[in-house]
Amino acid sequence: MKVRQATLDDVPALVALFQELDRMQSDWRVFTPRPGFYDEVGAKYREAMNTENAVVLVAEDDGEVVGMAYGEVRVPSRFSDERAMELSGVVVRAGYRGRGVGQALVKEAARFAKEIGVEWIELKTFAPNQGAMAFWEGMGFTPRVVQLTQGTKALLQQLEKD
16 A cells, blocks of 8 residues: 555546545534535646645555545634644545555655645534544544534524523
8 A cells, every 4th residue: 555646647537535424424514515516626636736835645556546545734723723634525435444545645645744844734523423433533633613503493483582
């Protein structure tokens, strides 16, 4: 298994892996993906391949893409100019999980961040996804910001009771 930067030829496999990630997370998803979203994902990955502040990585086994990670440098706080690399779309194909593929992808993303002088890596995951939480916490990631959601109708009903 090796990790490398993705190429344009990898985009269909990247989109397929992203769709697999979306299916795995469907139980926790609050917002429904809009029509054409997966086409946008492919375009985003193609664009990122030509951007110095982003990285698209694939893990491959015998020439087959079995995992991916996307990292984009941004300024995550309105209160600071510090940059962080946000990891997203980290997914390993079923059958390859638990074999170090995810860690190898994250390690390469961290190397990229270090090379371009980014000192923080951040990510978002669904808190009820215990497997993902254990994976990330096992590498030292800790929760910092919590996103809370409530349906507008349910919120109004609750507030009208009070």
